[in-house]
Amino acid sequence: MTQNQGTLLESGTNELEIVEFQVGVNKFGINVIKVKEIIEPLIITFVPHVHDHVEGIVQLRGEVLPVVNLEKVLGIPKSAANQQDKYIVTEFNNQKVIFHVSNVKQIHRISWEQIEKPSNIYRNGTSHVIGVIKREEEMILLLDFERIIVEINPELGINVNSIKKLGKRERSNKKIVIAEDSPLLRKLLHDTLNEAGYVNLEFFENGKDAIAYLEGLEKVSTDISEHVHIVVTDIEMPQLDGHTFTRRIKENSHLAKLPVLIFSSLITEDLRHKGDKVGAEAQISKPEIAELVLKIDQYIL
Numbered sequence: 001m002t003q004n005q006g007t008l009l010e011s012g013t014n015e016l017e018i019v020e021f022q023v024g025v026n027k028f029g030i031n032v033i034k035v036k037e038i039i040e041p042l043i044i045t046f047v048p049h050v051h052d053h054v055e056g057i058v059q060l061r062g063e064v065l066p067v068v069n070l071e072k073v074l075g076i077p078k079s080a081a082n083q084q085d086k087y088i089v090t091e092f093n094n095q096k097v098i099f100h101v102s103n104v105k106q107i108h109r110i111s112w113e114q115i116e117k118p119s120n121i122y123r124n125g126t127s128h129v130i131g132v133i134k135r136e137e138e139m140i141l142l143l144d145f146e147r148i149i150v151e152i153n154p155e156l157g158i159n160v161n162s163i164k165k166l167g168k169r170e171r172s173n174k175k176i177v178i179a180e181d182s183p184l185l186r187k188l189l190h191d192t193l194n195e196a197g198y199v200n201l202e203f204f205e206n207g208k209d210a211i212a213y214l215e216g217l218e219k220v221s222t223d224i225s226e227h228v229h230i231v232v233t234d235i236e237m238p239q240l241d242g243h244t245f246t247r248r249i250k251e252n253s254h255l256a257k258l259p260v261l262i263f264s265s266l267i268t269e270d271l272r273h274k275g276d277k278v279g280a281e282a283q284i285s286k287p288e289i290a291e292l293v294l295k296i297d298q299y300i301l
Contacts (some may be wrong), residue, residue: 005129005248007076009136010042010142013244014111014113014240014241014244015016015109015110015111015112015179016031016032016033016109016110016111016112016236016241017031017032017033017107017108017109017110018030018031018032018034018107018108018110018133018140019032019038019088019104019106019218019240020034020104020105020106020107020108020140020143021086021101021102021103021104021105022101022102022103022104022105023071023074023076023101024071024076024077024078024079024102025079025103026074026076026141027105027138027139027140027141028070028101028140028142028143029108029133029140029141030088030090030099030143030145031142031236031266032107033088033266033271034090034091034092034145034265034266035088035089036090036091036096036134037089038086038088038089038104039060039086039087040086040087040115041085041086041087041100042058042059042060042087043058044056044058044067045055045057045058045059050066051153051200052072053068053069053072053073053148053150053151053152054066054067054068054069054152055067055068055069055100055210056279058087058098060089060098063096064123064170064293065089065096065097065098066097066098067098067099067100068097068098068099068100068148068149068152069100069270070099070100070101070143071100073128073148074128078102079268081150083103084103085100085101085102086100086101086102086103086105087099087100087101088101088104088152090125090145091209091268092145092146092265092266093146093149093265093286093287094268094285095149095156095188095284097145097149099222100147101147102234104260107185108133108135108140110133112237112238112239112240112244113240114133114134114243114283115131115142115238115239116131116132116133116134116135116238117131117158117181117205118130118131118132122232123131128141128144128148129141129142129144130143130144130181130182130238131231131238131240144182146182146185146209146265146286147182147184147260150184152275156287157188157287158172158188158189158192158286158287159183159245159287159289160188160191160192160195160289162289162290162291163195163196163290163293164195165290166196166290166293169196169197170197171196171197171198171301172300172301173198173199173200173232173233174198174200174229174300175201175202175228176193176198176200176202176226176228176229176230176231176232176296176300177202177204177210177211177213177228177230177231177232177240178199178201178202178203178204178206178231178232178233179204179206179210179213179231179232179233179234179237179245180205180206180232180233180234180237180263181205181206181234181236181237181272182234185234185286186203186214188289189201189203189289190203190236192289193293194295196293196296202228205237205238205243206237206238206240206246207237207239207240207242207244207245207248208239208245209239210231210233210240211240211245211248211249214218214228214231214249214252214255214258215252216238216253216256218254222254224254224255224257224258224259225257225258228258229258229259229300230258230259230261230263230299230300231249231259231260231261232260232292232296233245233246233260233261233262233263233264234262234263235262235264236264236265236266237243237263242262242264243262243274243275243278244278246260246262246275246278246284247262247278247279249279250278250279253278256279259281259282259299259300260280260281261271261280261281261282261283261284261292261296261299262275262280262282262283262284263284263292264283264284264285264286265286267283267284267285267286268285281295281299282295282299
């Protein structure tokens with residue numbers, strides 16, 4: 001089973017396709033855009049002194065890729081019942097990683113509006129669940145794969161030291177609106193942008209809340225630049241995704257002049273056209289925070 005690029009949905013429809021898979025008897029999902037292919041398990045080469053969640057490495061078409069065991073990541077006991085182990089070959093954050101799962105079920109086409117935010121009761125600081133999809137009698141949990149990788153190797157995450165290398169900076173307090181669903185990344189963006197000299201930040205958990213805020217400013221003033229000067233958005237967000245959020249901004253005559261920078265793990269050469277189509281001024285791949293800051297410099301000053 002390989003990813004068919006022809007099935008990718010058009011930008012700005014607020015829809016996505018997810019691959020449903022199992023870990024043990026539990027059901028999870030991953031955005032199909034992150035999936036390169038699904039294969040049978042390969043012979044693994046053990047690597048000493050790696051993170052406990054990494055089984056080892058495999059060679060796939062000349063590339064050496066790490067294999068991450070999701071049972072270990074999620075603390076789920078191995079289940080022998082109907083287990084048909086599969087490897088999900090993924091690409092995001094400019095990295096290729098294989099995830100070892102118990103089984104792969106099917107692909108679902110859904111709206112981002114169908115994805116509910118996890119309850120605060122079970123969404124603590126260590127949870128890997130970023131969304132819940134209810135389907136008839138079952139639920140599918142969306143996982144934060146970026147967080148899983150950063151926990152294995154923190155150097156692959158947003159690094160404030162890359163901002164410090166830019167040197168002492170004096171920046172304006174012009175307002176930046178940021179839409180990002182991950183609490184961890186909101187904190188990292190807050191800290192790194194503050195380090196970069198940008199302190200007037202307004203965060204939202206999804207594009208729906210962010211566009212409501214921006215559209216509400218129309219009632220206060222006809223000149224949006226009096227209140228907001230640039231927008232930074234993720235792509236994968238419950239309720240309203242970043243591409244649809246960007247399209248809504250650019251189709252609104254009062255908001256259209258706002259520069260929009262897409263900061264996402266899904267920025268690849270194959271997918272860049274989607275951000276271009278909805279009118280984003282720039283697209284930066286996570287975790288390249290220094291590049292994001294330089295783009296903000298370019299559009300805000």
